[in-house]
Amino acid sequence: MSPIKSLEDLKRVREEALEKRRVKANSGEIQIIVGMGTTGIAAGARETMKAILDTIEKDSLTGIIVTQTGGFGLDANEPIIQVIVGDQPKVTYGKVTAEVARQIMKEHVVGGKVVQEYVIQA
Amino acid sequence: MTGETIDKQTVMNAVEKAVQRYGASRDELIPILNDVNRSLGYIPAEAIEEISKLLKVSRSQLFTVASFYHMLSTKPRGKHVIQFCESAPCHVAGGREVWVTLKDTLKLESGETSPDGLWTLITTSCLGVCGVGPVILVDDDIYGNVTPDQIAGILARYH
Amino acid sequence: MKYYRSHVLVSVDPECVKRGAHEILDALQDELVAEGLIDEVQVLETSRIGDPAQGPDMMVYPEGTHYIGLTANDIPYIVKEHFLKGRVAAKFVAPEKAAVESELSAPTIKEIRVVLRNCGKIDPENIEEYIAEDGYMALAKVLTDCTPDQVIDMVMRSGLRGRGGAGFPTAKKWSLARDAVLPEKYIICNADEGDPGAFMNRLVLESDPHSVVEGMIIAAYAIGAVRGYIYCRAEYPIAVRTLNLAIRQARSMGLLGDNILGTNFSFDLEVRMGAGAFVCGEETALMSSIEGKRGEPRPRPPFPAVKGLWGRPTNINNVETYANVPQIILKGPEWFASMGTEKSKGTKTFALAGDVSHTGLIEVPFGISLREIVYDVGGGIKDGKGFKAIQTGGPMGGCLPAQFLDLPVDYETLGQAGSIMGSGGMIIMDDETCMVDIARFFMEFTQDESCGKCTPCRVGTRRILEILERICAGKGKHGDIETLEMLCKEIKTTSLCGLGQGAPNPVESTLKHFRHEYEAHIYEKRCPAKVCKSLIRYEISPEACTGCTVCARNCPVTAITGERRHAHIINPDTCIRCGICMQVCNFNAISIK
Numbered sequence: 001m002s003p004i005k006s007l008e009d010l011k012r013v014r015e016e017a018l019e020k021r022r023v024k025a026n027s028g029e030i031q032i033i034v035g036m037g038t039t040g041i042a043a044g045a046r047e048t049m050k051a052i053l054d055t056i057e058k059d060s061l062t063g064i065i066v067t068q069t070g071g072f073g074l075d076a077n078e079p080i081i082q083v084i085v086g087d088q089p090k091v092t093y094g095k096v097t098a099e100v101a102r103q104i105m106k107e108h109v110v111g112g113k114v115v116q117e118y119v120i121q122a
Numbered sequence: 123m124t125g126e127t128i129d130k131q132t133v134m135n136a137v138e139k140a141v142q143r144y145g146a147s148r149d150e151l152i153p154i155l156n157d158v159n160r161s162l163g164y165i166p167a168e169a170i171e172e173i174s175k176l177l178k179v180s181r182s183q184l185f186t187v188a189s190f191y192h193m194l195s196t197k198p199r200g201k202h203v204i205q206f207c208e209s210a211p212c213h214v215a216g217g218r219e220v221w222v223t224l225k226d227t228l229k230l231e232s233g234e235t236s237p238d239g240l241w242t243l244i245t246t247s248c249l250g251v252c253g254v255g256p257v258i259l260v261d262d263d264i265y266g267n268v269t270p271d272q273i274a275g276i277l278a279r280y281h
Numbered sequence: 282m283k284y285y286r287s288h289v290l291v292s293v294d295p296e297c298v299k300r301g302a303h304e305i306l307d308a309l310q311d312e313l314v315a316e317g318l319i320d321e322v323q324v325l326e327t328s329r330i331g332d333p334a335q336g337p338d339m340m341v342y343p344e345g346t347h348y349i350g351l352t353a354n355d356i357p358y359i360v361k362e363h364f365l366k367g368r369v370a371a372k373f374v375a376p377e378k379a380a381v382e383s384e385l386s387a388p389t390i391k392e393i394r395v396v397l398r399n400c401g402k403i404d405p406e407n408i409e410e411y412i413a414e415d416g417y418m419a420l421a422k423v424l425t426d427c428t429p430d431q432v433i434d435m436v437m438r439s440g441l442r443g444r445g446g447a448g449f450p451t452a453k454k455w456s457l458a459r460d461a462v463l464p465e466k467y468i469i470c471n472a473d474e475g476d477p478g479a480f481m482n483r484l485v486l487e488s489d490p491h492s493v494v495e496g497m498i499i500a501a502y503a504i505g506a507v508r509g510y511i512y513c514r515a516e517y518p519i520a521v522r523t524l525n526l527a528i529r530q531a532r533s534m535g536l537l538g539d540n541i542l543g544t545n546f547s548f549d550l551e552v553r554m555g556a557g558a559f560v561c562g563e564e565t566a567l568m569s570s571i572e573g574k575r576g577e578p579r580p581r582p583p584f585p586a587v588k589g590l591w592g593r594p595t596n597i598n599n600v601e602t603y604a605n606v607p608q609i610i611l612k613g614p615e616w617f618a619s620m621g622t623e624k625s626k627g628t629k630t631f632a633l634a635g636d637v638s639h640t641g642l643i644e645v646p647f648g649i650s651l652r653e654i655v656y657d658v659g660g661g662i663k664d665g666k667g668f669k670a671i672q673t674g675g676p677m678g679g680c681l682p683a684q685f686l687d688l689p690v691d692y693e694t695l696g697q698a699g700s701i702m703g704s705g706g707m708i709i710m711d712d713e714t715c716m717v718d719i720a721r722f723f724m725e726f727t728q729d730e731s732c733g734k735c736t737p738c739r740v741g742t743r744r745i746l747e748i749l750e751r752i753c754a755g756k757g758k759h760g761d762i763e764t765l766e767m768l769c770k771e772i773k774t775t776s777l778c779g780l781g782q783g784a785p786n787p788v789e790s791t792l793k794h795f796r797h798e799y800e801a802h803i804y805e806k807r808c809p810a811k812v813c814k815s816l817i818r819y820e821i822s823p824e825a826c827t828g829c830t831v832c833a834r835n836c837p838v839t840a841i842t843g844e845r846r847h848a849h850i851i852n853p854d855t856c857i858r859c860g861i862c863m864q865v866c867n868f869n870a871i872s873i874k
Contacts, residue, residue, distance in 0.1 A: 003535030005543035007421040010412070013534075017413035035401060037487045038519050039251045039480075039641075042266030070488025070523070072401030073642030075253020078266070080401070151573035152556055156515065190575040190732075191556030193515050209477030210676070210708055210722055211634035247559060247730075249516050250480035252634035252706075253641045262518070 030064045030109055031084040037071030043078035044097060051098035052081070055105040064109065077120050083108055094120035128162055136161045137172045146176050151187060155194050163203075164195040192247065200235045200242035202280045204228070205259040208245040211252035216269070220256045223270035227277065240280075285323040287364065288697055290340045293326045296333030301352065305337045308356035318364050325697065327689060331375055338375070342698065343794065345684025347375040392658060393620065395628050396481075396604045397644045400488035405523050408530040411491040417536055419607035423499050424544045429459060432503040436606065439614035440626030445471055445562075445599035446674070446703045446779075448625070448692035454596060457586035458504040461594030468506040469590065469597040470497055472513040472520070473567060475559040476675030477726065479706030481630040482600035484642050486513065486520035489604070490527035494550065496603030498541065499610065501548045504596050509550040512567050515557060524552050559730035563778050564597045566732070577732050578778040599704065601630055621647035625691035629705060635672075636663045636711035645690075652686040655709055667712035670794070672719070674703025676726045677783025679790030680716065699790050701783065715812035716795040717802050721749035723787035727780065738781030741772040745788060755815040757803030765792060811873045814858040818874045821862075823848035825870035832862035832871065 004010050024031065034040070034049050049066075056064055072080055077094030083104065084090045091114055093104060100118055107113050140157035144150035154177075158169050165188055174181045188194045206221055230236060230243040251257050254266030258276070265276055289309060293302050306324060313319045331338050331349060338349040346369055348359060355373060362370040394400075403410035411417070423432055437452035458466060470493060474482040485493060497509050513521050528550055531537045539547045553571050560566045561576040568590045570576035589595025605627060609617045618626045625647035631654065634640050638660030645658065651671055655661065662668050670680040679700035681688070688694050692702045710719065728742040745768050748761050769785035769792075776782050792799060801807045808816040821832070821841075826848040833841040833849055840856040843849030851862070851871075863871040 003533070004417075005535060007425055007542070010417055010421050010542070013409065014412050014415070014418075017409040020409070021413060037484060038249070038264060038517070039254055039266065039484075041519075042251045042257055042264040043254045044266075067404055068406075069401050069403065070405045071484045071642075073397055073484055073644075074401075074639070075251070075641035076639050077641075078254055147573075149571070149573045152570060153554060156554060156556055187573070187575055191558050193557035209726070210672070210719070211478040211706075213722055214635040214708060214710060214714065214719075247475060247516065247557060247726075248477035248479075250474060250483040250514075252478050252480055252632060255634065 024065070025084075025087045028063065028086045030086070031082075032064060032066045032109065033082040033084070034066065034068050035070065035072055035078065035080040036068040039071050039075050040078045040080060043075075045079040047098040048079045048081060048096050048101045051101040052105060055102055059105075059110075061105075061110065074120065080120070085109075085112070092120050093118040128166060130168060133162065133166055133168045134172060137169050137176070141173070141176050148177055148179055151177060151179065151184070152191070155184075155188055155191075159194050163199045164197060166198075167196075170196075198235070201240050202261055203242045203244065204277075205244055205246040205249075207247075207249050207255065207257045207259070209248035209252070209255075211248070212255035212257055215252075215255040217256035219270050220258070220268050220273065223273045224258070227273050241277075285321060287322045287344075288342045289322060289324045290327040290330065290342070291324065292330045292333070292336055292338050292340075294330075294333045294336065297336035297338065300333075300336050302337040304353040305339065305351050305356060308353040309339075309360070312357050312360040313364075316360060316365060318360070322364055323697070327694070330687065335375070340687065342688070343682075343684060344369075345687065347687075348373040349375045392644050393628050393646055394644045395608050395617075396485060396492070396601050396630055397489075397642065398608075399492065400484055400642075403489065405488050405490055406526055408491060408527065408534060411489070415611060416491050416607075417495055419610035420495050420498055420536070421542055422610055423502060424542050424546055429503045429505065432499060432610070433459065435610060435614045436503075437614075439609045439617040440621075441602065441605055441609060441617065442625065442692065443598060444601035444605070444629065444704070446701065448702060451598060451602055454586060454598070455500060455503050457584070458506075458594050458596040461587055463588075463592075463594050465593050466504055466506040467590045467593055467595040468497060468501045468504065468509040469564075469567070469571070469585075469595060470509070470511040470603055471562065471564065471567060471597055471599045472511050472517075472524075473555050473562040474514060474517075474600070474704060475562045475730075476704050476706045478632060478634045478672075478708045479675055479704045480632050481642055481705050483517050483520050485600055485604050485630075486517065487523050490520075490524050491531065492604040492607060493524075493600055494527055494531055494537070496606035497550060498537065498548055499606050500596060500598065500603065502546055504594075506596065507548060509548065510571055510590075511550065511552045512561070512571060513552055513554055515554045521552055521554055528552065558732075559726075560732045560778070560780055563780065566778070567597070568595065575732075577734050578780075580777060601705075622689065622691045624693055629690075629702075631705045631707050633659050633707055633709065635708040636666065636714070637661070637709040638663050647691045648689045650687050650689055651681070654690065654707065655686065659709065662709065662711050664711075668709070669712045669714050670710045670716065670719075672700075672708040672710070672787070673706070674701035674783075674786075675706045676723050676730075677701065677779065677786050678703050678706075679786045680710075680719065680794065681790070682794045699793065700786070713810055713812070715753075715808055715810035716791045716798045717749065717752055717808075718810075718812050720788045720791045721746065721753055724749055724784070727784040731780065731784070735776045735778075735781055737772045737775040738777075738784060741768050742781075742784050744768055745772075745785070749788070752799065752802045753808075753813045753815070755802070755806050755813070757799075759803070761803055762792065762796070762799055817858060818853050819851050819856060819858065819860070819862060819871055820874050821849050821851055822870050822872065825868050827868055827870075829867070831865050831867065835861050835865045837861065 079096045081096045082090050082092045104115050107115050136158050140154045144153045170184050235242040256268045257266050309324050330340050335349040337351050359370040433452050433455050441451045442448040555561050558576045561570045563578045566576040566578040585595040621627050628644050628646050630644045643658050672680045695702050724746040728746045731738045733739045769789045772785050801809050811817050828846040840852045
């Protein structure tokens with residue numbers, strides 16, 4: 001990363017970052033975001049993450065980006081993941097154990113149907 | 123590890139590495155002690171002596187600092203350190219039962235190390251994951267929403 | 282500080298003022314003086330209590346009596362009835378609030394996320410994500426457009442107060458450090474969030490570290506600091522890692538280090554880890570710890586702003602305070618000051634823990650009531666149980682019972698109610714909680730964390746703990762309550778730092794609001810919540826017992842005897858009160874007495 005030397009530089013970096021987001025949203029790729037703060041990890045987010053990555057590998061899924069974020073402040077619902085399909089609104093799931101993650105992968109990520117049972121407000 | 127004394131060379135290496143990382147300055151004492159504690163599991167007397175030489179701080183001063191902080195130990199600890207969060211939110215959420223089960227399963231009281239040197243059981247101050255309490259920490263792995271019947275399964279991962 | 286037995290909060294909502302709230306205030310003042318009660322009853326103004334259409338109204342604490350539809354002429358009667366005769370002036374009492382169900386269906390008070398706005402929304406390990414959310418724009422604005430004095434002025438106008446607990450005006454702190462004469466000033470972020478049950482800072486550090494870094498750079502510019510430290514607890518390894526990464530990224534982009542953003546302002550930052558000592562959250566102890574010493578507090582003055590880290594002028598703020606700063610600069614101090622109450626502006630993060638449905642973090646404007654926090658935002662008590670108490674302010678806070686639920690939350694009101702704001706931990710307790718056990722629990726904590734410097738704190742907390750342990754073990758005796766009260770007062774008045782001064786709060790507040798529970802333990806040898814093991818007995822109902830023997834077979838100490846198909850009996854002397862028999866009984870024949 002090159003140093004930011006002025007306000008104009010900073011604005012340019014911001015535009016680039018926003019552009020990257022737009023490209024991501026328009027690419028039709030599916031984003032899966034896993035909350036990996038301490039609370040998420042304590043509630044089992046590592047197993048959740050592993051289940052997601054395993055499913056992608058096992059079923060040779062493509063067009064999926066898995067990223068992480070910190071905590072949401074919704075501890076009672078950890079582990080939490082979010083799924084964004086293209087430019088559709090973000091869906092937040094709570095209490096996503098490894099098993100639930102596999103279900104979400106199958107029904108939502110591949111099948112395109114939101115798994116209502118685990119949807120939470122965020 | 124209990125039962126085995128760490129050989130002097132290992133201690134020296136750990137101290138040297140920590141001092142190199144932070145610099146031989148009094149201000150860096152706590153980061154250095156933290157590092158040594160982490161790599162050896164505790165701070166042996168030889169380490170105190172060596173740090174004292176390198177930082178030009180008296181041993182008694184080093185001891186008063188090392189004994190002040192809960193996370194620094196001057197006594198050997200087991201291969202796996204189990205930390206139980208003893209704070210109120212975990213207590214209210216059922217921590218008492220988890221604590222009793224931990225003590226019964228390990229046959230240890232707080233602060234004790236098992237005769238085979240495998241486990242040390244200690245309590246810790248709040249780990250800040252109260253939303254998923256009760257919480258225990260085994261080495262660096264954190265477990266939330268722990269119930270007494272999960273204890274055996276969690277411990278089995280470290281055998 | 283003066284102690285009042287009662288507090289009267291009169292609503293000065295504009296509508297209530299129109300209806301004569303000021304006349305009520307005057308009448309109260311006159312009547313209390315006339316009856317000689319003015320030193321016992323404190324009159325305060327508050328924002329809206331109930332429906333202003335039924336105003337003027339007022340709330341009397343600790344009873345939590347809500348009087349409505351008042352005129353100045355009614356006041357002498359109410360004062361006589363309530364404060365002299367000790368009975369409620371029934372004809373002015375507001376009808377009971379409708380049942381909990383209707384409260385739950387009431388429109389949910391929306392959280393306002395300022396400090397937590399990016400938490401769970403951005404990848405904390407990628408600085409570009411923060412920049413995409415207008416990150417570092419406030420810094421750019423400050424460095425290119427504002428003098429340090431203008432920055433301090435903006436913070437002043439926002440009304441921001443320290444979020445670490447004491448609520449000291451942030452701008453005031455900054456100008457003290459700015460005006461200090463010694464060169465080479467430091468800035469510290471107190472991220473030693475040690476209060477059990479408080480984890481607001483951890484979430485911010487792990488999920489949006491750059492907001493703290495940016496806030497610190499702005500503060501450094503305002504006071505003229507050359508170097509900064511974030512003192513983070515070692516119990517937060519992920520926060521430490523995320524922060525270090527954030528600092529490295531900021532440095533590589535020229536946002537930290539020499540000539541920030543191409544200007545001639547230079548500043549750098551590093552993370553210091555604690556090593557597990559609660560008292561290091563106290564600012565002077567924290568500085569000792571950064572200097573590599575035992576983290577013991579030192580007397581103030583001199584204040585850190587004059588003589589702090591290594592004897593240099595130092596500004597210390599908490600994580601949440603710094604995280605608010607970029608938003609104040611970007612959106613303007615007026616925006617910030619439009620949220621909250623008269624004296625407490627903006628929002629506050631709280632950590633909800635304990636027996637509440639939605640544990641976790643919330644961020645709400647100051648002035649919201651405890652009831653709204655517990656029921657609307659927190660979703661009420663878990664498993665449909667009843668509310669018993671809320672402990673605010675961490676281990677040095679107090680336990681408040683149900684009659685305080687309508688208290689508007691800000692620094693002043695919580696203090697008046699006998700608790701504190703603290704850093705924002707809230708532990709909610711259901712009706713199966715034993716308050717003596719809770720007090721014992723908190724004392725165990727402070728006793729353990731006392732650094733040992735002041736004798737009243739070191740020895741006094743131990744004495745209190747011994748007495749509480751005895752009471753919980755069923756060995757309480759006459760005079761214990763009085764001894765506890767005396768010890769609390771002594772420790773409070775003779776300790777050097779906040780830990781000792783606040784340590785007795787949990788005991789004092791439970792003694793005040795739940796005295797009957799102490800009395801039941803001591804005089805009746807009974808734990809009303811059925812928690813203290815020495816004071817409970819397991820009994821088998823001979824009617825319900827079928828003699829199936831499952832309890833006897835599962836009892837670890839063979840305390841249960843009886844023949845097959847005949848009622849069994851538990852021997853209380855052998856029984857260890859483990860509760861296994863109750864769990865395994867298929868006929869609900871075993872109960873706790």
